[in-house]
Amino acid sequence: MPAREPFGQRGRFLAGVVLLTALLVLLWWTGAAAATPLEEAYPNEVEVTSNRDAYVGERVVLGGFVVETDPVVIATRASGYGRFTVVNADDSRLQSTAPLERGDDVTVFGTLADESTLEADRTVTDELRDTLYMFAVSFVGGCWVLVRLVRGWRIDRDRFALVPRTATPPTAGRRDGDTGSSLEAVAGSSERARSRPGRDRQRNGTGGDR
Known part of the structure; x- marks a missing residue:
C-alpha cells in the first residue's frame, strides 16, 4: 500500500500558488526599488550639487559620467556641470579593476571632503557591457537549469508532482x-x-x- 501524502494534490497546488505569488511580489518590489539602495539613505547628486557647503564632511552618493581620468573627475549634469574630483575611484571599483575612461557612467559612494572633492569608498560602473554581461549570464544559467529539469524530471499527472524520469x-x-x-x-x-x-x-x- 503506497504511503499517503500529508497534504495531497490540493496542498501542493496551494503551495505552488503561494510561492508563485511571492515570486511575482518580490520581482515587483525589486523593480520598484532604487537601482542603488544607498540612494535612499544618503544625499544624492541632485541635493549635493545645488548645495555643496551643506554636505561637506558627510557621506553622499553621486551619480554622473567621467569627464577626466587623471585625476578622475565626474560631472553630475549632462551638460558637464556639477564636477567633482573623485579620490581612489579606480581602487574602489566593484565590478572591475580596469581604469575608468571618459564617458563611463558611474555611481560613487563616499565622503565629501570639500566642495569639489569626493573620497570614494565604492565606485559602481553603469556600463552597457556590464548590463549585457549580467543578462547573458542569467540567460545561459536559466537555459541550463531548464534543460536539466526537462531531461531529468517529468510530471506525474496522477500524483500532480515532479518525479525523476528513471522512476x-x-x-x-x-x-x-x-x-x-x-x-x-x-x-x-x-x-x-x-x-x-x-x-x-x-x-x-x-x-x-x-
Whole structure:
C-alpha cells in the first residue's frame, strides 16, 4: 500500500500558488526599488550639487559620467556641470579593476571632503557591457537549469508532482506484476490439467499397452 501524502494534490497546488505569488511580489518590489539602495539613505547628486557647503564632511552618493581620468573627475549634469574630483575611484571599483575612461557612467559612494572633492569608498560602473554581461549570464544559467529539469524530471499527472524520469510509475509496476503472475498461474493450471489424465490412468492400472 503506497504511503499517503500529508497534504495531497490540493496542498501542493496551494503551495505552488503561494510561492508563485511571492515570486511575482518580490520581482515587483525589486523593480520598484532604487537601482542603488544607498540612494535612499544618503544625499544624492541632485541635493549635493545645488548645495555643496551643506554636505561637506558627510557621506553622499553621486551619480554622473567621467569627464577626466587623471585625476578622475565626474560631472553630475549632462551638460558637464556639477564636477567633482573623485579620490581612489579606480581602487574602489566593484565590478572591475580596469581604469575608468571618459564617458563611463558611474555611481560613487563616499565622503565629501570639500566642495569639489569626493573620497570614494565604492565606485559602481553603469556600463552597457556590464548590463549585457549580467543578462547573458542569467540567460545561459536559466537555459541550463531548464534543460536539466526537462531531461531529468517529468510530471506525474496522477500524483500532480515532479518525479525523476528513471522512476517507474507505481501503478504500472503493479499492473505488470499482476499480469505476469496471472499468466504464470494460467500456464501452470494448463500444464497440470494436461498431465493429470496420464497419472490417473497409471494409478488405476488402465494406462499403457497390454
